[in-house]
Amino acid sequence: MTVNQRKVNLLKKKKTAYLQKLFPKTGSNIPELRFKGYIDAWEKRQLGNVVDKIKSYSLSRNVEYNESTGYKYVHYGDIHTGKADIINKKSVLPNIKPSQYTTLSVNDLIVTDASEDYQGIASPAVIQELPDANLVAGLHTIALRPQATNATFLYYLLHTNNFKHFGYRTGTGLKVFGISWPNLSKFEFNLPSLEEQDKVVDLLRFLDNLITVNQRLNQKSIILLSNYIYAVKKPPELADDLHLLFICIIFCYLYNVLDYYKLQNNKL
Numbered sequence: 001m002t003v004n005q006r007k008v009n010l011l012k013k014k015k016t017a018y019l020q021k022l023f024p025k026t027g028s029n030i031p032e033l034r035f036k037g038y039i040d041a042w043e044k045r046q047l048g049n050v051v052d053k054i055k056s057y058s059l060s061r062n063v064e065y066n067e068s069t070g071y072k073y074v075h076y077g078d079i080h081t082g083k084a085d086i087i088n089k090k091s092v093l094p095n096i097k098p099s100q101y102t103t104l105s106v107n108d109l110i111v112t113d114a115s116e117d118y119q120g121i122a123s124p125a126v127i128q129e130l131p132d133a134n135l136v137a138g139l140h141t142i143a144l145r146p147q148a149t150n151a152t153f154l155y156y157l158l159h160t161n162n163f164k165h166f167g168y169r170t171g172t173g174l175k176v177f178g179i180s181w182p183n184l185s186k187f188e189f190n191l192p193s194l195e196e197q198d199k200v201v202d203l204l205r206f207l208d209n210l211i212t213v214n215q216r217l218n219q220k221s222i223i224l225l226s227n228y229i230y231a232v233k234k235p236p237e238l239a240d241d242l243h244l245l246f247i248c249i250i251f252c253y254l255y256n257v258l259d260y261y262k263l264q265n266n267k268l
Contacts (some may be wrong), residue, residue: 007193007214008211008214011207011210011211011214012175012211014207015077015204015207015208017202018033018204018207019159019160019204020160020161021033021198022203023157023160023162023189023190023200024042024157024190025162026162026165028190029041029042029044029190030042031042033053033083033202034220035196035199038192038193038196038199040193041190042190042191042192043190043191043192044188044189044190044191045188045189045190046185046186046187046188046193047144047154047184047185047187047188047189048184048185048186050059050146050147050148050154050191051109051144051145051146051147051149051154052144052145052147053142053143053144053145053181053185053222054083054102054104054108054137054143054144054145055101055102055137055143056110056136056138056141056142056143057073057101057136057137057138057139058138058139059073059075059096059136059138059139060075060138060139061075061094063096064094064095064096064097065094065096065097067094067095068095068133069095069096069097069098069133070098070133070134071095071096071097071099071101071133071134071135071136072094072095072096072131072134072135072136072138073094073096073124073135073137073138074087074093074104074135074137074138074140074141075094075138075139075140075141076112076113076114076137076139076141077123078093078094078218079110079112079123079141080112080115080120080123083244084110084125085125085127085147086125086126086152086208087125087126087127087128087129087130087131087135088128088129088131089129089130089131089132089240091131093131093135095133096136096138099246100133101134101136102136103134103135103136104127104130104135104136104137104143105114105127105130105145106127106128106129106130106135107126107127107128107145107146107151108126108127108140108143108144108145108146109125109127109135109143109144109145109146109151109153109155110122110124110125110126110127110142110143110144111123111124111125111141111142111143111144111156111158111184112124112137112140112141112142113140113142113178113180113181113184114140114176114177114178115171115176115177116175116176116177117176117177117179118164118167118168118171120177121164121168121171121178121179122142122158122163122178122179122184122261123158124154124155124159125155126151126152126154126155126159127151128152140178141142142181142184143171149191149194149197150194150197150198150201151203152205153197153198153200153201156200156201156204157189162189163187163189167179168186169247170183170184170186171226205231206217218248220235224247
């Protein structure tokens with residue numbers, strides 16, 4: 001395991017810990033960790049009271065096109081694999097045939113209504129930017145439009161243990177587990193002011209960005225080191241070319257710094 005992979009694992013553990021402490025536990029109306037200056041109790045809400053359900057379609061893989069059509073969709077399988085997660089202009093989503101669809105908008109949530117295990121029940125994706133196409137909610141999804149609520153806050157809320165336990169209790173099925181909108185809409189949680197929601201989101205997004213930067217560095221390290229090994233194994237002078245390894249490491253570091261500053265300036 002590389003140094004960067006260990007760092008990625010540590011950052012993921014830190015994010016998981018923050019995720020559980022930044023949201024109130026069952027029976028409490030304040031979180032364990034809180035930003036300075038915020039003292040008001042969070043208000044109890046039901047999910048159905050803070051979002052509007054919008055139309056999704058039973059679109060499966062057989063409707064996909066290789067060429068651009070001006071329409072893309074979110075399939076529940078792409079949410080489970082992470083292909084559709086925090087969706088932006090760089091997200092690679094499948095093309096579909098154009099039609100008179102109700103399309104998704106920035107800040108909409110798309111939640112899976114089916115999973116092969118309870119852990120994956122109601123896995124969420126959130127639209128932070130639309131790709132260069134109309135976007136539609138596809139097979140086994142529930143599309144939601146938050147009202148006066150930070151959509152990414154709800155996205156992180158649906159990753160908490162409280163919500164996962166709710167999914168365990170309300171999910172149905174034997175081999176494939178599912179959840180209906182009437183049941184999902186009854187999920188009760190505590191909601192802070194919009195300003196405090198934004199602060200929670202900023203912290204968790206910052207951790208996500210750090211994880212992304214270090215994952216990219218790890219991938220680039222593997223590629224560069226593989227190229228190095230290939231280059232030095234061809235000639236017999238392996239020992240004489242060790243300086244190339246040092247150059248590879250320097251390149252990796254520079255890529256990391258560049259990616260970090262791009263993320264900080266929202267240029268990615």
